[in-house]
Amino acid sequence: MIHAAPLPALDELVDGVRQGHRATLARAITLVESRKAQHRALAGELLQALLPHQAARQAAGIRVGITGVPGVGKSTTIDSLGCHLLAQGHRVAVLAVDPSSTRTGGSILGDKTRMARLSMDERAFIRPSPAAGTLGGVAARTRETLLLCEAAGYDVVLVETVGVGQSETAVSDMTDTFLVLMLPGAGDELQGIKKGIIELADIVAVNKADGANLARARAAASEYRAALHVLGGREPFWSTPVLTYSGLTGEGIEALWAQVLLHRARSEAAGALEARRSAQQVKWMWTLFDDRLRERMRAEPALRAQWPAIERAVAAGTLSPTLGASRIAALLGWPEL
Structure with a gap:
Protein backbone atom coordinates (compact mmCIF):
# COMPACT_ATOMS: atom_id res chain seq x y z
CA MET A 1 0.00 0.00 0.00
CA ILE A 2 1.37 3.42 -0.98
CA HIS A 3 1.10 6.05 1.72
CA ALA A 4 0.97 9.75 0.90
CA ALA A 5 4.01 11.73 1.96
CA PRO A 6 3.42 13.64 5.20
CA LEU A 7 2.82 17.34 4.89
CA PRO A 8 5.79 19.50 5.89
CA ALA A 9 5.50 21.40 9.16
CA LEU A 10 4.37 25.00 8.70
CA ASP A 11 6.86 26.42 11.23
CA GLU A 12 9.70 24.58 9.52
CA LEU A 13 8.77 26.02 6.14
CA VAL A 14 8.32 29.56 7.47
CA ASP A 15 11.66 29.54 9.28
CA GLY A 16 13.51 27.96 6.36
CA VAL A 17 12.17 30.44 3.83
CA ARG A 18 12.84 33.43 6.09
CA GLN A 19 16.43 32.27 6.54
CA GLY A 20 16.88 31.95 2.79
CA HIS A 21 17.45 28.19 2.63
CA ARG A 22 17.20 27.27 -1.04
CA ALA A 23 16.08 23.68 -0.39
CA THR A 24 13.25 24.85 1.87
CA LEU A 25 12.26 27.52 -0.63
CA ALA A 26 12.05 24.87 -3.34
CA ARG A 27 9.81 22.73 -1.10
CA ALA A 28 7.60 25.71 -0.35
CA ILE A 29 7.19 26.47 -4.06
CA THR A 30 6.32 22.84 -4.79
CA LEU A 31 3.66 23.07 -2.09
CA VAL A 32 2.22 26.26 -3.58
CA GLU A 33 2.14 24.74 -7.07
CA SER A 34 0.27 21.64 -5.89
CA ARG A 35 -3.41 21.26 -6.81
CA LYS A 36 -4.20 18.96 -3.88
CA ALA A 37 -6.71 20.43 -1.42
CA GLN A 38 -4.63 19.71 1.69
CA HIS A 39 -1.55 21.24 0.06
CA ARG A 40 -3.48 24.33 -0.95
CA ALA A 41 -4.70 24.84 2.60
CA LEU A 42 -1.17 24.61 3.97
CA ALA A 43 0.16 26.84 1.18
CA GLY A 44 -2.40 29.49 2.11
CA GLU A 45 -1.26 29.40 5.74
CA LEU A 46 2.37 29.59 4.65
CA LEU A 47 1.84 32.64 2.43
CA GLN A 48 -0.17 34.37 5.14
CA ALA A 49 2.48 33.63 7.78
CA LEU A 50 5.22 35.02 5.51
CA LEU A 51 3.21 38.08 4.46
CA PRO A 52 4.58 40.55 7.07
CA HIS A 53 8.15 39.38 6.43
CA GLN A 54 7.74 39.48 2.66
CA ALA A 55 6.03 42.88 2.77
CA ALA A 56 8.99 44.33 4.68
CA ARG A 57 11.38 43.11 1.99
CA GLN A 58 9.36 43.77 -1.15
CA ALA A 59 9.69 47.55 -0.85
CA ALA A 60 13.36 47.30 -1.79
CA GLY A 61 12.84 44.42 -4.22
CA ILE A 62 12.85 44.76 -7.99
CA ARG A 63 10.59 42.63 -10.19
CA VAL A 64 11.40 42.43 -13.89
CA GLY A 65 9.42 40.58 -16.54
CA ILE A 66 11.38 39.46 -19.60
CA THR A 67 9.82 38.27 -22.86
CA GLY A 68 10.72 37.87 -26.51
CA VAL A 69 10.26 35.57 -29.47
CA PRO A 70 11.84 32.08 -29.31
CA GLY A 71 15.53 32.27 -30.17
CA VAL A 72 15.95 35.88 -29.07
CA GLY A 73 18.25 34.78 -26.24
CA LYS A 74 16.16 35.23 -23.10
CA SER A 75 18.06 32.65 -21.06
CA THR A 76 21.47 33.88 -22.24
CA THR A 77 20.43 37.43 -21.37
CA ILE A 78 19.27 36.40 -17.90
CA ASP A 79 22.51 34.49 -17.32
CA SER A 80 24.60 37.58 -18.16
CA LEU A 81 22.30 40.01 -16.35
CA GLY A 82 22.07 37.77 -13.29
CA CYS A 83 25.85 37.46 -13.02
CA HIS A 84 26.17 41.24 -13.33
CA LEU A 85 23.67 41.68 -10.48
CA LEU A 86 25.44 39.13 -8.28
CA ALA A 87 28.67 41.07 -8.74
CA GLN A 88 26.85 44.14 -7.44
CA GLY A 89 25.82 42.31 -4.28
CA HIS A 90 22.25 41.38 -5.20
CA ARG A 91 20.55 38.04 -4.62
CA VAL A 92 18.76 36.97 -7.78
CA ALA A 93 15.79 34.66 -8.28
CA VAL A 94 14.77 33.55 -11.78
CA LEU A 95 11.30 32.20 -12.44
CA ALA A 96 11.72 30.62 -15.86
CA VAL A 97 8.51 29.33 -17.38
CA ASP A 98 9.01 26.61 -20.00
CA PRO A 99 6.52 26.03 -22.81
CA SER A 100 4.36 22.99 -22.18
CA SER A 101 3.32 20.69 -24.99
CA THR A 102 -0.25 21.42 -26.06
CA ARG A 103 -0.65 17.72 -26.89
CA THR A 104 0.95 16.01 -23.89
CA GLY A 105 1.29 18.77 -21.30
CA GLY A 106 4.99 17.91 -21.05
CA SER A 107 7.70 20.51 -20.57
CA ILE A 108 11.43 20.47 -21.24
CA LEU A 109 12.39 22.44 -18.11
CA GLY A 110 15.90 22.99 -19.40
CA ASP A 111 16.50 26.57 -18.27
CA LYS A 112 19.16 25.67 -15.71
CA THR A 113 21.30 24.19 -18.48
CA ARG A 114 20.96 27.43 -20.46
CA MET A 115 21.97 29.57 -17.44
CA ALA A 116 25.15 27.69 -16.61
CA ARG A 117 27.04 30.45 -14.75
CA LEU A 118 24.08 31.73 -12.77
CA SER A 119 22.87 28.30 -11.70
CA MET A 120 26.25 27.53 -10.10
CA ASP A 121 26.13 30.49 -7.71
CA GLU A 122 24.68 30.02 -4.21
CA ARG A 123 23.30 33.57 -4.27
CA ALA A 124 21.02 32.74 -7.19
CA PHE A 125 17.85 30.64 -7.27
CA ILE A 126 16.41 29.35 -10.55
CA ARG A 127 12.98 27.78 -10.63
CA PRO A 128 11.78 26.37 -13.96
CA SER A 129 8.04 25.73 -14.10
CA PRO A 130 5.84 24.46 -16.94
CA ALA A 131 3.39 27.00 -18.32
CA ALA A 132 0.82 24.23 -18.88
CA GLY A 133 -1.19 26.38 -21.24
CA THR A 134 -1.63 29.24 -18.77
CA LEU A 135 -2.59 32.46 -20.54
CA GLY A 136 0.22 34.96 -20.51
CA GLY A 137 3.02 32.41 -20.64
CA VAL A 138 3.44 32.23 -16.89
CA ALA A 139 2.77 29.32 -14.61
CA ALA A 140 -0.44 29.39 -12.60
CA ARG A 141 1.39 30.01 -9.33
CA THR A 142 4.18 32.28 -10.56
CA ASP A 155 15.91 41.34 -3.87
CA VAL A 156 15.79 40.95 -7.67
CA VAL A 157 13.25 38.59 -9.26
CA LEU A 158 13.38 38.00 -13.01
CA VAL A 159 10.33 36.37 -14.60
CA GLU A 160 11.03 34.86 -18.02
CA THR A 161 7.90 34.24 -20.08
CA VAL A 162 7.32 31.76 -22.86
CA GLY A 163 7.18 34.38 -25.59
CA VAL A 164 5.35 32.35 -28.23
CA GLY A 165 2.59 34.79 -29.11
CA GLN A 166 0.42 34.42 -26.00
CA SER A 167 -0.82 37.50 -24.20
CA GLU A 168 1.97 38.85 -21.99
CA THR A 169 -0.43 40.81 -19.81
CA ALA A 170 -0.10 38.31 -16.96
CA VAL A 171 3.61 38.91 -16.41
CA SER A 172 3.16 42.66 -16.75
CA ASP A 173 0.58 42.41 -13.98
CA MET A 174 3.07 40.97 -11.50
CA THR A 175 6.28 42.89 -12.22
CA ASP A 176 7.56 46.46 -11.92
CA THR A 177 9.37 46.68 -15.24
CA PHE A 178 8.50 44.81 -18.44
CA LEU A 179 11.46 44.17 -20.75
CA VAL A 180 10.86 43.07 -24.35
CA LEU A 181 13.81 41.53 -26.21
CA MET A 182 14.13 41.76 -29.98
CA LEU A 183 16.27 40.21 -32.73
CA PRO A 184 18.24 42.20 -35.32
CA GLY A 185 17.89 41.69 -39.03
CA ALA A 186 15.15 39.05 -39.00
CA GLY A 187 13.74 40.09 -42.35
CA ASP A 188 11.25 42.80 -41.49
CA GLU A 189 12.93 45.03 -38.91
CA LEU A 190 9.60 45.41 -37.17
CA GLN A 191 9.17 41.67 -36.57
CA GLY A 192 7.94 41.10 -33.07
CA ILE A 193 6.54 44.63 -32.81
CA LYS A 194 3.09 43.43 -31.94
CA LYS A 195 1.13 46.43 -30.77
CA GLY A 196 -0.30 44.67 -27.72
CA ILE A 197 3.12 43.63 -26.40
CA ILE A 198 4.90 46.87 -27.24
CA GLU A 199 2.21 48.85 -25.45
CA LEU A 200 3.20 46.91 -22.32
CA ALA A 201 6.96 47.38 -22.79
CA ASP A 202 8.86 49.61 -20.40
CA ILE A 203 12.17 48.83 -22.11
CA VAL A 204 12.93 47.36 -25.56
CA ALA A 205 16.36 45.76 -26.06
CA VAL A 206 17.86 44.37 -29.26
CA ASN A 207 20.04 41.35 -28.47
CA LYS A 208 22.99 39.88 -30.38
CA ALA A 209 24.57 43.28 -31.03
CA ASP A 210 28.03 41.81 -31.55
CA GLY A 211 30.36 40.93 -34.41
CA ALA A 212 28.73 40.96 -37.83
CA ASN A 213 25.32 41.56 -36.22
CA LEU A 214 26.28 44.90 -34.66
CA ALA A 215 25.28 47.10 -37.59
CA ARG A 216 22.01 45.22 -38.09
CA ALA A 217 21.20 45.51 -34.39
CA ARG A 218 21.72 49.26 -34.46
CA ALA A 219 19.58 49.59 -37.57
CA ALA A 220 16.82 47.52 -35.96
CA ALA A 221 16.96 49.66 -32.81
CA SER A 222 16.48 52.77 -34.95
CA GLU A 223 13.39 51.20 -36.55
CA TYR A 224 11.95 50.25 -33.17
CA ARG A 225 12.47 53.79 -31.84
CA ALA A 226 10.54 55.17 -34.79
CA ALA A 227 7.71 52.69 -34.23
CA LEU A 228 7.55 53.49 -30.52
CA HIS A 229 7.44 57.19 -31.27
CA VAL A 230 4.27 56.56 -33.27
CA LEU A 231 2.72 54.28 -30.64
CA GLY A 232 3.42 56.65 -27.75
CA GLY A 233 4.52 55.88 -24.21
CA ARG A 234 2.87 53.58 -21.69
CA GLU A 235 3.21 56.01 -18.79
CA PRO A 236 3.29 59.83 -18.74
CA PHE A 237 6.56 59.94 -16.82
CA TRP A 238 8.44 57.47 -19.04
CA SER A 239 9.40 57.17 -22.71
CA THR A 240 10.24 53.58 -23.63
CA PRO A 241 13.97 53.41 -24.47
CA VAL A 242 15.43 51.08 -27.11
CA LEU A 243 18.88 49.67 -26.39
CA THR A 244 21.30 47.28 -28.07
CA TYR A 245 23.31 44.69 -26.16
CA SER A 246 24.89 41.26 -26.38
CA GLY A 247 23.76 38.56 -24.00
CA LEU A 248 26.70 36.45 -25.18
CA THR A 249 29.51 38.94 -24.48
CA GLY A 250 27.77 41.00 -21.82
CA GLU A 251 28.31 44.24 -23.74
CA GLY A 252 25.50 46.66 -22.92
CA ILE A 253 24.16 44.66 -19.96
CA GLU A 254 25.21 47.34 -17.45
CA ALA A 255 23.41 50.03 -19.46
CA LEU A 256 20.34 47.81 -19.70
CA TRP A 257 20.17 47.41 -15.92
CA ALA A 258 20.71 51.14 -15.49
CA GLN A 259 17.49 51.70 -17.47
CA VAL A 260 15.63 49.27 -15.20
CA LEU A 261 16.78 51.25 -12.16
CA LEU A 262 15.90 54.55 -13.82
CA HIS A 263 12.41 53.31 -14.64
CA ARG A 264 11.93 52.20 -11.04
CA ALA A 265 13.17 55.52 -9.67
CA ARG A 266 10.79 57.50 -11.86
CA SER A 267 7.91 55.16 -11.03
CA GLU A 268 8.52 55.71 -7.33
CA ALA A 269 8.82 59.47 -7.74
CA ALA A 270 5.51 59.58 -9.62
CA GLY A 271 3.78 57.36 -7.05
CA ALA A 272 3.14 54.83 -9.80
CA LEU A 273 5.10 51.91 -8.29
CA GLU A 274 2.99 51.67 -5.14
CA ALA A 275 -0.23 52.12 -7.09
CA ARG A 276 0.83 49.50 -9.64
CA ARG A 277 1.64 46.90 -7.01
CA SER A 278 -1.61 47.52 -5.13
CA ALA A 279 -3.61 47.09 -8.33
CA GLN A 280 -1.65 43.92 -9.12
CA GLN A 281 -2.59 42.41 -5.77
CA VAL A 282 -6.30 42.89 -6.37
CA LYS A 283 -6.13 41.72 -9.98
CA TRP A 284 -4.26 38.57 -8.99
CA MET A 285 -6.90 37.79 -6.36
CA TRP A 286 -9.58 37.80 -9.06
CA THR A 287 -7.37 35.73 -11.35
CA LEU A 288 -7.06 33.07 -8.65
CA PHE A 289 -10.79 33.24 -8.01
CA ASP A 290 -11.50 32.61 -11.70
CA ASP A 291 -9.13 29.63 -11.66
CA ARG A 292 -10.72 28.15 -8.55
CA LEU A 293 -14.21 28.71 -9.95
CA ARG A 294 -13.38 26.86 -13.16
CA GLU A 295 -11.88 23.96 -11.19
CA ARG A 296 -14.92 23.81 -8.90
CA MET A 297 -17.23 23.77 -11.91
CA ARG A 298 -15.37 20.85 -13.44
CA ALA A 299 -15.59 18.98 -10.13
CA GLU A 300 -19.40 19.21 -9.94
CA PRO A 301 -20.82 15.68 -10.59
CA ALA A 302 -23.87 16.90 -12.56
CA LEU A 303 -21.72 19.12 -14.72
CA ARG A 304 -19.00 16.54 -15.19
CA ALA A 305 -21.58 14.05 -16.49
CA GLN A 306 -23.16 16.42 -19.01
CA TRP A 307 -20.23 18.67 -19.94
CA PRO A 308 -18.86 16.38 -22.71
CA ALA A 309 -22.23 16.27 -24.51
CA ILE A 310 -22.53 20.07 -24.42
CA GLU A 311 -18.97 20.46 -25.71
CA ARG A 312 -19.60 17.98 -28.53
CA ALA A 313 -22.76 19.83 -29.59
CA VAL A 314 -20.93 23.16 -29.65
CA ALA A 315 -18.01 21.64 -31.58
CA ALA A 316 -20.42 20.09 -34.11
CA GLY A 317 -22.18 23.41 -34.64
CA THR A 318 -25.57 22.14 -33.48
CA LEU A 319 -25.48 24.25 -30.30
CA SER A 320 -24.34 27.86 -30.12
CA PRO A 321 -21.59 28.70 -27.60
CA THR A 322 -23.97 31.22 -25.98
CA LEU A 323 -26.67 28.61 -25.39
CA GLY A 324 -24.03 26.10 -24.29
CA ALA A 325 -22.79 28.49 -21.61
CA SER A 326 -26.37 29.04 -20.46
CA ARG A 327 -26.94 25.29 -20.11
CA ILE A 328 -23.77 24.92 -18.04
CA ALA A 329 -24.92 27.78 -15.79
CA ALA A 330 -28.33 26.10 -15.46
CA LEU A 331 -26.69 22.86 -14.32
CA LEU A 332 -25.03 24.83 -11.53
CA GLY A 333 -28.30 26.48 -10.56
CA TRP A 334 -27.16 29.92 -11.66
CA PRO A 335 -29.37 32.55 -13.27
CA GLU A 336 -29.40 32.52 -17.06
CA LEU A 337 -26.26 34.15 -18.50
Whole structure:
Protein backbone atom coordinates (compact mmCIF):
# COMPACT_ATOMS: atom_id res chain seq x y z
CA MET A 1 0.00 0.00 0.00
CA ILE A 2 1.37 3.42 -0.98
CA HIS A 3 1.10 6.05 1.72
CA ALA A 4 0.97 9.75 0.90
CA ALA A 5 4.01 11.73 1.96
CA PRO A 6 3.42 13.64 5.20
CA LEU A 7 2.82 17.34 4.89
CA PRO A 8 5.79 19.50 5.89
CA ALA A 9 5.50 21.40 9.16
CA LEU A 10 4.37 25.00 8.70
CA ASP A 11 6.86 26.42 11.23
CA GLU A 12 9.70 24.58 9.52
CA LEU A 13 8.77 26.02 6.14
CA VAL A 14 8.32 29.56 7.47
CA ASP A 15 11.66 29.54 9.28
CA GLY A 16 13.51 27.96 6.36
CA VAL A 17 12.17 30.44 3.83
CA ARG A 18 12.84 33.43 6.09
CA GLN A 19 16.43 32.27 6.54
CA GLY A 20 16.88 31.95 2.79
CA HIS A 21 17.45 28.19 2.63
CA ARG A 22 17.20 27.27 -1.04
CA ALA A 23 16.08 23.68 -0.39
CA THR A 24 13.25 24.85 1.87
CA LEU A 25 12.26 27.52 -0.63
CA ALA A 26 12.05 24.87 -3.34
CA ARG A 27 9.81 22.73 -1.10
CA ALA A 28 7.60 25.71 -0.35
CA ILE A 29 7.19 26.47 -4.06
CA THR A 30 6.32 22.84 -4.79
CA LEU A 31 3.66 23.07 -2.09
CA VAL A 32 2.22 26.26 -3.58
CA GLU A 33 2.14 24.74 -7.07
CA SER A 34 0.27 21.64 -5.89
CA ARG A 35 -3.41 21.26 -6.81
CA LYS A 36 -4.20 18.96 -3.88
CA ALA A 37 -6.71 20.43 -1.42
CA GLN A 38 -4.63 19.71 1.69
CA HIS A 39 -1.55 21.24 0.06
CA ARG A 40 -3.48 24.33 -0.95
CA ALA A 41 -4.70 24.84 2.60
CA LEU A 42 -1.17 24.61 3.97
CA ALA A 43 0.16 26.84 1.18
CA GLY A 44 -2.40 29.49 2.11
CA GLU A 45 -1.26 29.40 5.74
CA LEU A 46 2.37 29.59 4.65
CA LEU A 47 1.84 32.64 2.43
CA GLN A 48 -0.17 34.37 5.14
CA ALA A 49 2.48 33.63 7.78
CA LEU A 50 5.22 35.02 5.51
CA LEU A 51 3.21 38.08 4.46
CA PRO A 52 4.58 40.55 7.07
CA HIS A 53 8.15 39.38 6.43
CA GLN A 54 7.74 39.48 2.66
CA ALA A 55 6.03 42.88 2.77
CA ALA A 56 8.99 44.33 4.68
CA ARG A 57 11.38 43.11 1.99
CA GLN A 58 9.36 43.77 -1.15
CA ALA A 59 9.69 47.55 -0.85
CA ALA A 60 13.36 47.30 -1.79
CA GLY A 61 12.84 44.42 -4.22
CA ILE A 62 12.85 44.76 -7.99
CA ARG A 63 10.59 42.63 -10.19
CA VAL A 64 11.40 42.43 -13.89
CA GLY A 65 9.42 40.58 -16.54
CA ILE A 66 11.38 39.46 -19.60
CA THR A 67 9.82 38.27 -22.86
CA GLY A 68 10.72 37.87 -26.51
CA VAL A 69 10.26 35.57 -29.47
CA PRO A 70 11.84 32.08 -29.31
CA GLY A 71 15.53 32.27 -30.17
CA VAL A 72 15.95 35.88 -29.07
CA GLY A 73 18.25 34.78 -26.24
CA LYS A 74 16.16 35.23 -23.10
CA SER A 75 18.06 32.65 -21.06
CA THR A 76 21.47 33.88 -22.24
CA THR A 77 20.43 37.43 -21.37
CA ILE A 78 19.27 36.40 -17.90
CA ASP A 79 22.51 34.49 -17.32
CA SER A 80 24.60 37.58 -18.16
CA LEU A 81 22.30 40.01 -16.35
CA GLY A 82 22.07 37.77 -13.29
CA CYS A 83 25.85 37.46 -13.02
CA HIS A 84 26.17 41.24 -13.33
CA LEU A 85 23.67 41.68 -10.48
CA LEU A 86 25.44 39.13 -8.28
CA ALA A 87 28.67 41.07 -8.74
CA GLN A 88 26.85 44.14 -7.44
CA GLY A 89 25.82 42.31 -4.28
CA HIS A 90 22.25 41.38 -5.20
CA ARG A 91 20.55 38.04 -4.62
CA VAL A 92 18.76 36.97 -7.78
CA ALA A 93 15.79 34.66 -8.28
CA VAL A 94 14.77 33.55 -11.78
CA LEU A 95 11.30 32.20 -12.44
CA ALA A 96 11.72 30.62 -15.86
CA VAL A 97 8.51 29.33 -17.38
CA ASP A 98 9.01 26.61 -20.00
CA PRO A 99 6.52 26.03 -22.81
CA SER A 100 4.36 22.99 -22.18
CA SER A 101 3.32 20.69 -24.99
CA THR A 102 -0.25 21.42 -26.06
CA ARG A 103 -0.65 17.72 -26.89
CA THR A 104 0.95 16.01 -23.89
CA GLY A 105 1.29 18.77 -21.30
CA GLY A 106 4.99 17.91 -21.05
CA SER A 107 7.70 20.51 -20.57
CA ILE A 108 11.43 20.47 -21.24
CA LEU A 109 12.39 22.44 -18.11
CA GLY A 110 15.90 22.99 -19.40
CA ASP A 111 16.50 26.57 -18.27
CA LYS A 112 19.16 25.67 -15.71
CA THR A 113 21.30 24.19 -18.48
CA ARG A 114 20.96 27.43 -20.46
CA MET A 115 21.97 29.57 -17.44
CA ALA A 116 25.15 27.69 -16.61
CA ARG A 117 27.04 30.45 -14.75
CA LEU A 118 24.08 31.73 -12.77
CA SER A 119 22.87 28.30 -11.70
CA MET A 120 26.25 27.53 -10.10
CA ASP A 121 26.13 30.49 -7.71
CA GLU A 122 24.68 30.02 -4.21
CA ARG A 123 23.30 33.57 -4.27
CA ALA A 124 21.02 32.74 -7.19
CA PHE A 125 17.85 30.64 -7.27
CA ILE A 126 16.41 29.35 -10.55
CA ARG A 127 12.98 27.78 -10.63
CA PRO A 128 11.78 26.37 -13.96
CA SER A 129 8.04 25.73 -14.10
CA PRO A 130 5.84 24.46 -16.94
CA ALA A 131 3.39 27.00 -18.32
CA ALA A 132 0.82 24.23 -18.88
CA GLY A 133 -1.19 26.38 -21.24
CA THR A 134 -1.63 29.24 -18.77
CA LEU A 135 -2.59 32.46 -20.54
CA GLY A 136 0.22 34.96 -20.51
CA GLY A 137 3.02 32.41 -20.64
CA VAL A 138 3.44 32.23 -16.89
CA ALA A 139 2.77 29.32 -14.61
CA ALA A 140 -0.44 29.39 -12.60
CA ARG A 141 1.39 30.01 -9.33
CA THR A 142 4.18 32.28 -10.56
CA ARG A 143 3.04 35.21 -8.43
CA GLU A 144 3.02 33.17 -5.21
CA THR A 145 6.47 31.87 -6.13
CA LEU A 146 7.65 35.46 -6.59
CA LEU A 147 6.39 36.39 -3.12
CA LEU A 148 8.14 33.37 -1.59
CA CYS A 149 11.42 34.37 -3.27
CA GLU A 150 11.16 37.88 -1.85
CA ALA A 151 10.45 36.47 1.60
CA ALA A 152 13.61 34.36 1.23
CA GLY A 153 15.69 37.49 0.69
CA TYR A 154 16.02 37.63 -3.10
CA ASP A 155 15.91 41.34 -3.87
CA VAL A 156 15.79 40.95 -7.67
CA VAL A 157 13.25 38.59 -9.26
CA LEU A 158 13.38 38.00 -13.01
CA VAL A 159 10.33 36.37 -14.60
CA GLU A 160 11.03 34.86 -18.02
CA THR A 161 7.90 34.24 -20.08
CA VAL A 162 7.32 31.76 -22.86
CA GLY A 163 7.18 34.38 -25.59
CA VAL A 164 5.35 32.35 -28.23
CA GLY A 165 2.59 34.79 -29.11
CA GLN A 166 0.42 34.42 -26.00
CA SER A 167 -0.82 37.50 -24.20
CA GLU A 168 1.97 38.85 -21.99
CA THR A 169 -0.43 40.81 -19.81
CA ALA A 170 -0.10 38.31 -16.96
CA VAL A 171 3.61 38.91 -16.41
CA SER A 172 3.16 42.66 -16.75
CA ASP A 173 0.58 42.41 -13.98
CA MET A 174 3.07 40.97 -11.50
CA THR A 175 6.28 42.89 -12.22
CA ASP A 176 7.56 46.46 -11.92
CA THR A 177 9.37 46.68 -15.24
CA PHE A 178 8.50 44.81 -18.44
CA LEU A 179 11.46 44.17 -20.75
CA VAL A 180 10.86 43.07 -24.35
CA LEU A 181 13.81 41.53 -26.21
CA MET A 182 14.13 41.76 -29.98
CA LEU A 183 16.27 40.21 -32.73
CA PRO A 184 18.24 42.20 -35.32
CA GLY A 185 17.89 41.69 -39.03
CA ALA A 186 15.15 39.05 -39.00
CA GLY A 187 13.74 40.09 -42.35
CA ASP A 188 11.25 42.80 -41.49
CA GLU A 189 12.93 45.03 -38.91
CA LEU A 190 9.60 45.41 -37.17
CA GLN A 191 9.17 41.67 -36.57
CA GLY A 192 7.94 41.10 -33.07
CA ILE A 193 6.54 44.63 -32.81
CA LYS A 194 3.09 43.43 -31.94
CA LYS A 195 1.13 46.43 -30.77
CA GLY A 196 -0.30 44.67 -27.72
CA ILE A 197 3.12 43.63 -26.40
CA ILE A 198 4.90 46.87 -27.24
CA GLU A 199 2.21 48.85 -25.45
CA LEU A 200 3.20 46.91 -22.32
CA ALA A 201 6.96 47.38 -22.79
CA ASP A 202 8.86 49.61 -20.40
CA ILE A 203 12.17 48.83 -22.11
CA VAL A 204 12.93 47.36 -25.56
CA ALA A 205 16.36 45.76 -26.06
CA VAL A 206 17.86 44.37 -29.26
CA ASN A 207 20.04 41.35 -28.47
CA LYS A 208 22.99 39.88 -30.38
CA ALA A 209 24.57 43.28 -31.03
CA ASP A 210 28.03 41.81 -31.55
CA GLY A 211 30.36 40.93 -34.41
CA ALA A 212 28.73 40.96 -37.83
CA ASN A 213 25.32 41.56 -36.22
CA LEU A 214 26.28 44.90 -34.66
CA ALA A 215 25.28 47.10 -37.59
CA ARG A 216 22.01 45.22 -38.09
CA ALA A 217 21.20 45.51 -34.39
CA ARG A 218 21.72 49.26 -34.46
CA ALA A 219 19.58 49.59 -37.57
CA ALA A 220 16.82 47.52 -35.96
CA ALA A 221 16.96 49.66 -32.81
CA SER A 222 16.48 52.77 -34.95
CA GLU A 223 13.39 51.20 -36.55
CA TYR A 224 11.95 50.25 -33.17
CA ARG A 225 12.47 53.79 -31.84
CA ALA A 226 10.54 55.17 -34.79
CA ALA A 227 7.71 52.69 -34.23
CA LEU A 228 7.55 53.49 -30.52
CA HIS A 229 7.44 57.19 -31.27
CA VAL A 230 4.27 56.56 -33.27
CA LEU A 231 2.72 54.28 -30.64
CA GLY A 232 3.42 56.65 -27.75
CA GLY A 233 4.52 55.88 -24.21
CA ARG A 234 2.87 53.58 -21.69
CA GLU A 235 3.21 56.01 -18.79
CA PRO A 236 3.29 59.83 -18.74
CA PHE A 237 6.56 59.94 -16.82
CA TRP A 238 8.44 57.47 -19.04
CA SER A 239 9.40 57.17 -22.71
CA THR A 240 10.24 53.58 -23.63
CA PRO A 241 13.97 53.41 -24.47
CA VAL A 242 15.43 51.08 -27.11
CA LEU A 243 18.88 49.67 -26.39
CA THR A 244 21.30 47.28 -28.07
CA TYR A 245 23.31 44.69 -26.16
CA SER A 246 24.89 41.26 -26.38
CA GLY A 247 23.76 38.56 -24.00
CA LEU A 248 26.70 36.45 -25.18
CA THR A 249 29.51 38.94 -24.48
CA GLY A 250 27.77 41.00 -21.82
CA GLU A 251 28.31 44.24 -23.74
CA GLY A 252 25.50 46.66 -22.92
CA ILE A 253 24.16 44.66 -19.96
CA GLU A 254 25.21 47.34 -17.45
CA ALA A 255 23.41 50.03 -19.46
CA LEU A 256 20.34 47.81 -19.70
CA TRP A 257 20.17 47.41 -15.92
CA ALA A 258 20.71 51.14 -15.49
CA GLN A 259 17.49 51.70 -17.47
CA VAL A 260 15.63 49.27 -15.20
CA LEU A 261 16.78 51.25 -12.16
CA LEU A 262 15.90 54.55 -13.82
CA HIS A 263 12.41 53.31 -14.64
CA ARG A 264 11.93 52.20 -11.04
CA ALA A 265 13.17 55.52 -9.67
CA ARG A 266 10.79 57.50 -11.86
CA SER A 267 7.91 55.16 -11.03
CA GLU A 268 8.52 55.71 -7.33
CA ALA A 269 8.82 59.47 -7.74
CA ALA A 270 5.51 59.58 -9.62
CA GLY A 271 3.78 57.36 -7.05
CA ALA A 272 3.14 54.83 -9.80
CA LEU A 273 5.10 51.91 -8.29
CA GLU A 274 2.99 51.67 -5.14
CA ALA A 275 -0.23 52.12 -7.09
CA ARG A 276 0.83 49.50 -9.64
CA ARG A 277 1.64 46.90 -7.01
CA SER A 278 -1.61 47.52 -5.13
CA ALA A 279 -3.61 47.09 -8.33
CA GLN A 280 -1.65 43.92 -9.12
CA GLN A 281 -2.59 42.41 -5.77
CA VAL A 282 -6.30 42.89 -6.37
CA LYS A 283 -6.13 41.72 -9.98
CA TRP A 284 -4.26 38.57 -8.99
CA MET A 285 -6.90 37.79 -6.36
CA TRP A 286 -9.58 37.80 -9.06
CA THR A 287 -7.37 35.73 -11.35
CA LEU A 288 -7.06 33.07 -8.65
CA PHE A 289 -10.79 33.24 -8.01
CA ASP A 290 -11.50 32.61 -11.70
CA ASP A 291 -9.13 29.63 -11.66
CA ARG A 292 -10.72 28.15 -8.55
CA LEU A 293 -14.21 28.71 -9.95
CA ARG A 294 -13.38 26.86 -13.16
CA GLU A 295 -11.88 23.96 -11.19
CA ARG A 296 -14.92 23.81 -8.90
CA MET A 297 -17.23 23.77 -11.91
CA ARG A 298 -15.37 20.85 -13.44
CA ALA A 299 -15.59 18.98 -10.13
CA GLU A 300 -19.40 19.21 -9.94
CA PRO A 301 -20.82 15.68 -10.59
CA ALA A 302 -23.87 16.90 -12.56
CA LEU A 303 -21.72 19.12 -14.72
CA ARG A 304 -19.00 16.54 -15.19
CA ALA A 305 -21.58 14.05 -16.49
CA GLN A 306 -23.16 16.42 -19.01
CA TRP A 307 -20.23 18.67 -19.94
CA PRO A 308 -18.86 16.38 -22.71
CA ALA A 309 -22.23 16.27 -24.51
CA ILE A 310 -22.53 20.07 -24.42
CA GLU A 311 -18.97 20.46 -25.71
CA ARG A 312 -19.60 17.98 -28.53
CA ALA A 313 -22.76 19.83 -29.59
CA VAL A 314 -20.93 23.16 -29.65
CA ALA A 315 -18.01 21.64 -31.58
CA ALA A 316 -20.42 20.09 -34.11
CA GLY A 317 -22.18 23.41 -34.64
CA THR A 318 -25.57 22.14 -33.48
CA LEU A 319 -25.48 24.25 -30.30
CA SER A 320 -24.34 27.86 -30.12
CA PRO A 321 -21.59 28.70 -27.60
CA THR A 322 -23.97 31.22 -25.98
CA LEU A 323 -26.67 28.61 -25.39
CA GLY A 324 -24.03 26.10 -24.29
CA ALA A 325 -22.79 28.49 -21.61
CA SER A 326 -26.37 29.04 -20.46
CA ARG A 327 -26.94 25.29 -20.11
CA ILE A 328 -23.77 24.92 -18.04
CA ALA A 329 -24.92 27.78 -15.79
CA ALA A 330 -28.33 26.10 -15.46
CA LEU A 331 -26.69 22.86 -14.32
CA LEU A 332 -25.03 24.83 -11.53
CA GLY A 333 -28.30 26.48 -10.56
CA TRP A 334 -27.16 29.92 -11.66
CA PRO A 335 -29.37 32.55 -13.27
CA GLU A 336 -29.40 32.52 -17.06
CA LEU A 337 -26.26 34.15 -18.50
